[in-house]
Amino acid sequence: MTDPLPKVLVTGGARGIGRGVCERLLDDGWHVVMLDADATALETMAERLAGRGMLTAVACDVADEAQVAAAVARADELPGPLKGLVNNAGIMHRQPVTELSLADWRRVIDTNLTGAFLLAKHAAPVMRADGGGAIVNMASTRAHMSEPDTESYAASKGGLVALTHALAISLGPDVRVNAVSPGWIDVSAWRADPDAAPEDLTHEDHAQHPAGRVGRPEDVAELVAYLLEDRSGFVTGSEFVIDSGMTRKMIYAE
Template structure:
């Protein structure tokens, strides 16, 4: 039997990129999926790919800046499946602007999508998990929570907040047997991997740029019920880049 046979897995930002690969990974393992995204065309493409794997899938267009829509969606998921076993908070976006030019609307949009959206999805799924004896939540953060490029203040703040939210919720939800962990991806190439340059790979201690499958395998590991002693942690998956010292000559 596959490891996640008949588990109910909710994935935000499932329309493309890492979210799509995570959805397909759970589909291959026998899970039933609820996939959420704000882009209808991307979401439909992922839905079709999941169905090709033979998995049952429920899909909804959701804007994570709208708390009422999130709550309504989780009520629909509960009505459809009766429970939620796993939540992957993957949806996220950024605004690259100088801090001198970053306005409050941009700041709020990024923080409300990435951080507040992650909290509300976690809260709503946890309510359902609690009724059914527990579950697992994975928050997709970023190595930008630990290090930065210029002009990424809103994104970095949101991802740093996700790390803090992760350990806070792990402590609060632990008595209800809900494990909460974070994954911080580094450079994960979701486009044409063959177009990367040798230098792109060489700058990673692991010798290559990351792939979405690197993240989906980590999700499967952390949400496996046998790994329920792991909670409140942040798994950095970046080919070693955040451990590499750089000296400018």
Template sequence: MKPDESFLPVAVVTGGARGIGLAMGRWFLENGYRVVLVDIDAGTLAQAAGALDRSGHVLAIHCDVSDPKQVQAAVEKVEAVFGRIDALVNNAGVAVFKPLAETTFEEWRYVMATNLDGVFLCTQACAPVMQKTGGGSIVNIASISGLRASTLRSAYGTSKAALIHLTKQQAVELGNVGIRVNAIAPGPVETEMARLVHSAAIRRDYHDAIPLNRYGTTEEIASVAGFLCSETASYVNGQVLAVDGGFDAAGVGLPTLRKPVEI
């Protein structure tokens, strides 16, 4: 790092090797931040960081966010290399989609360990570093599944619902020291995983249920996270923003009744 770059803000993005996390890393870079990409997939992480790197502005850290020692070591490395943390996006997440009766306790704990414990650990480790430079912003990536129940999501949906409440707890406590905490609840997003596991029938059902009749893009989620981390959102704290094309607002509305209306 060059001496005159120490003032540049630093954003830490977990699950930053691909998809939404990688799009967020790109957004922060394009908006003047130095970026730390954290991921458990070392190979993909190295490729992502190599593709984004701009004169030492990207730091890649291999880390399992559910491991307290690894998280603490990662944050200590960020502080040693960049000297500060201004934004944290808790994006790392895993999913097990099974019926409730078929979900094992090991699978339940696997989901909770990353989606909930990981956010707790990363926030707890980053907040003291943020305080040293006057505060910052944290964005937790929840899910529309944390706002409305759905089949096959007993572990995933519950972890995201708990994350939404954890966000409010964090906002109430950390707001007192200048750290804002908010959550984004994405609806279906165009990612490699979605393209692999969502059949044509599933995609049609989602399109029917979403008023905008499409999936979101990773860039759309990233831009909202960027807004929440920016000074433009300086009075936004403890909120959950569904970025879902109207999916949650549609509730139980029947798709067959939701046809274009001439105005």
């Protein structure tokens, strides 16, 4: 009899980067517990990924502690040790700060930042009991640079970077915690609708990147996969920017 597969929780797994991460981890032999607040998108993606590997879909609003606790308990009931958590769920609300309501501010912070805290709070004890593991928080280059009218999103992602190193110190050595900060990742073909057409990117869109192209979900998933594995066992408390060098590129008006 073979041992049960190690389990990994992936929030916001029904679309975009989260979907890419789920697909990669299924291919790598994880039992993926895919969480998403959109039950319809979750069902659609679970059907699409059926047969690709061991997948359990759980509807969960990460901003709701009761739902988070229930989702982690559900994952704990499944065979195998809980060895990974990918805090990917996130939303953006773009509005001038002078018009931004407190409710909209809190909705972004609660989903993007508080949700990661709640998942870590409830999952870490299970991971420790199962012999330890790794957490990856999906931050953003918006933690370091901004477009106008994105205060709530930037604050949430900056908070995630700080939460990452705080958790790494608090949970180590049993649980490692790192952050991944993507730049421009084209998720247009990775939405919940499997038949969605990819975005029509221009030559200039790609050429402005030092690596010569806009990023893809597979790029981020590759890094997440590494950070979850034992081969990254000396890596914790770190932020990994994956943006083709755009945050290092000097840009001045000519």
